[in-house]
Amino acid sequence: MSPTSTRSARSSPDFVRATVAAKSILSKTKLRPHIGVVLGSGLGSFGDDLAGATRIEYARIPSFPRSTAVGHAGKLVIGNLPGKSGEISVAAMQGRVHFYEGYSLREVIFPMRVFARMGIRSVVLTNAAGGINRSYKQGALVVLRDHINLQGLNPLIGPNDKRFGPRFPDMTHAYAKAFRGFALQEGRRLGVSIHEGVYAALSGPSYETPAEIRYLATIGADLVGMSTVPEVIAARHMGMQVLGISCVTNMAAGIIDKPLNHQEVLETGERVKDQFVALLRAVLPLIAAETGKSEANI
Secondary structure: OHHHHHHHOOOOOOHOOOOOOOHHHHHHOOOOOOOEEEEEEHHHOOOOOOOOEEEEEHHHHHOOOOOOOOOOEEEEEEEOOOOOOEEEEEEEEEEOOHHHHHHHHHHHHHHHHHHHOOOOOOEEEEEEEOOOOOOOOOOEEEEEEEEEEOOOOOOOOOOOOOOOOOOOOOOOOOOHHHHHHHHHHHHHHHHHOOOOOOOOEEEEEOOEEEEEEEHHOOOOEEEEOOOHHHHHHHHHHHOOOOEEEEEEEEEEEEOEEOOOOHHHHHHHHHHHHHHHHHHHHHHHHHHHHHHHHHHOOO
16 A cells, blocks of 8 residues: 555544444444435425334444434434335435535535445435426426536545545536436325426525526526535445436526525425435335445346
8 A cells, every 4th residue: 555545544533433434323223324414404204104113313323424404304304205115224314414405515415325324225315405497396306317516525525535436536427317217106106296407505594596506507507506516425435326306496596586585495305205204115125225226146
């Protein structure tokens, strides 16, 4: 091992911290989930429906960051979801932390590091987003096919620990094509208003100006939000497959002439939660089967 690679591995304590956190979580349950779900603003109700669940407050997990945003319960729920081939074990985060809360991106992606050390191979990342594409309606669900990182930083900046992944991870297929197909297929079968689009991540916490929204539309963004992208980058760095789903909780600034507020985000999340939960229930068994096939081919 070269001096450079030795220094890189030793200077990053995240692998050890993530391992300790993962062991702490797994010591509290007999389940061994291979799928993780992150539930965004107003979308946390899915975690309440898991059978035989163990619920762990983030404050009880070593080194785990604690959410301060309204609409984020701050609990990790590990439980079972019925599937055609039996129950599927899922680890669901009811809420996440954000860059705008004052956390570093290294802290924002720490839960993804913990998921990987728990043995999770696929993640579903959800969020509340502002709609830029005028064909979207408030309450629509959008499957992410790509993203634009405008948060000003990349969460992988700094020494690279090869135990997590390569120095320069490829992001050509950030969102798994098969998973996207499952979500679109099941959404249409369920009669859900569902689309596919590109998500732009900004730092927040202020909402965007109308001029910024016009700029985002010009560069190809269909949605805008303040999360998800750092988690996607970290997940792909570690070889996890990703599905991203946004709920259009409000139309972005200037799309309609109306002030924006977080209460509207929460209210829209509450209104669509049944459709959202139904979609997750339909898609997760398909992801579990696909993840199992991928592992069998390793």
